[in-house]
Amino acid sequence: MAFPGQNRVLQNQLCGTVLGGLGGLIQPPLTAAGLGQKFYCPSGGAVASSPPSQQQPLPVQNQSVPARPGETSSTGEPEPDRPIGYGAFGVVWSVTDPRDGRRVALKKMPNVFQNLVSCKRVFRELKMLCYFKHDNVLSALDILQPPQIDCFEEIYVITELMQSDLHKVIVSPQPLSSDHIKVFLYQILRGLKYLHSAGVLHRDIKPGNLLVNSNCVLKICDFGLARVEEPDESQHMTQEVVTQYYRAPEILMGSRHYTSSIDIWSVGCIFAELLGRRILFQAQSPIQQLDLITDLLGTPPLHAMRTACEGARAHILRGPHKPPSLSVLYMLSGEATHEAVHLLCRMLVFDPLKRISAKDALTHPYLDEGRLRYHTCMCTCCFSVAAGRVYTAEFEPSAGPKFDDSYEKNLVSVWQVKELVHHFITDHQQGKQAPLCINPQSAAFKTFIRSTAWHSSKVSKKEER
Structure with a gap:
């Protein structure tokens, strides 16, 4: 999992609610008049006959007392945005969604369009994250609205935040x-x-x-x-x-x-x-x-x-x-x-x-x-x-139609994939929540733009199937 240039980040963005001061890492999009054009971001079961079981969730050691959205359990202060995972293809941050105050995970996929193999892989992963709907499979809650295609180099995905x-x-x-x-x-x-x-x-x-x-x-x-x-x-x-x-x-x-x-x-x-x-x-x-x-x-x-x-x-x-x-x-x-x-x-x-x-x-x-x-x-x-x-009528549900990757056979250039990814994200946003963008005034902003994948630039260019 992973995330990183400054101008690209400013146009690709998402992250935290404004909690006073400089605010969180993501925020609703700011207008061009407010920050200048380079900062703009577009936008059937049956009832059981027996009484309910008394079983409780299995606790993990040092389980914290629940906090209000966006606050730490110990102090009640706003929880800071911070990196929580680094991988070969991105960085994951814990941030606050300003729309509901919920803590979420923000995955940054940098340098997506370096070669055809890399961008096909990322497009496949993105489509899967949007396709999966299952309690035990991580899926996309939202995707950052992309900038104009000429500036489109990174993808940001919001998923549910898990603690470990x-x-x-x-x-x-x-x-x-x-x-x-x-x-x-x-x-x-x-x-x-x-x-x-x-x-x-x-x-x-x-x-x-x-x-x-x-x-x-x-x-x-x-x-x-x-x-x-x-x-x-x-x-x-x-x-x-x-x-x-x-x-x-x-x-x-x-x-x-x-x-x-x-x-x-x-x-x-x-x-x-x-x-x-x-x-x-x-x-x-x-x-x-x-x-x-x-x-x-x-x-x-x-x-x-x-x-x-x-x-x-x-x-x-x-x-x-x-x-x-x-x-x-x-x-x-x-x-x-x-x-x-x-x-x-x-x-x-x-x-x-x-x-x-x-x-x-x-x-x-x-x-x-x-x-x-x-x-x-x-x-x-x-x-x-x-x-x-x-x-529920089915304890272990199957997927509906199989995931379709037939589109990959027709992908022959980086620019073609870039256009398709841009169109896919834009379509995914329609009719959904208000879009989000990175807040360049956040205390975590400088650290965020420097955070990157372990070796995203070293992804093999060999055809991968």
Whole structure:
């Protein structure tokens, strides 16, 4: 996630309510008369028969007392705008939406139109953020109205603000009970089922891309590597996906085509990490990563390596035969029960064709308690009335029509994509809330314009699919 020149920022902008003094980082657009033209920014369930459950949301340690919108819980003072995340393709800031005083996340995508591959990727991510409508998938709340197309270089997206991510929770001293693990895993799979039903592969599922708040609500984020599933096995797909520790064996072995099962492997690694509070397969190189996997799963049969490149297959076959050692999974922690290990073993399957799907994993009895807790007191699809709890007709909804990326085949130039993105954002704004712009008089403004991605200028120009 990420964000940065001064004049471009002044024309691309959004951020915080005016809270006295210099105000927040975003504000409603100022007129040209006020600041000069260069600062201008255009603008059916059933009622449960039983009484409501007494289950409560699972707290995260040091949960704060709720504050009024835009204020800190401890002092009641306006909460400062600040950066909260840096990534390969942008920077994320915590800011205040002046329209309702709510704290939101502002993602800045800088240097979008440097090359065709980069701008196609950003356009895809932007369309996905606007397409997704699911409690466990992060989506766009708003997009900053763009300037005139000649000045259009950066994109700003507002999303819901989440307080932490699963990586920070795992490495923290926060105790994780069996209930925590079940409700986290349930939400990951619930969101993933939705993505896969839309025909979307995430391709970078890892704890840092799973946002959580103090009530343990979880959302899948960061769709910078996401793409539509490719049904044609003869079509090559990039292998430069998924953080190594969570990378499926078929990718490690050089397969040029893969399916949504790569995301399930990643979830299995995260499940084990939740149980053991440490990374399951932590190697220094892809080859060592593969060796750690075969140490646990055993030497795979030839048919499980049918899509592997010759070198990777030879590496496995010339090594000693390894028997499976899955029983060591019971030693991850006291929470590694028989049901937990059974589900984990259905995810960590070498052969992607035999790996469990998100839809089927959600039917596993291990997740029954997580489903009950989530829909009793955490979800937005169910609600309580005097007669009891009103439950949704479908606990794990699928997407409607599949996400359509057919437009990408006709994208042949950076300028063409730039025009389409500009038009898409402008259309997205019509009939919605008043637009927002960056406030150049905000105390955070100078820091904001200097904040940038880790290496946004180093995005590969090689065609990425």
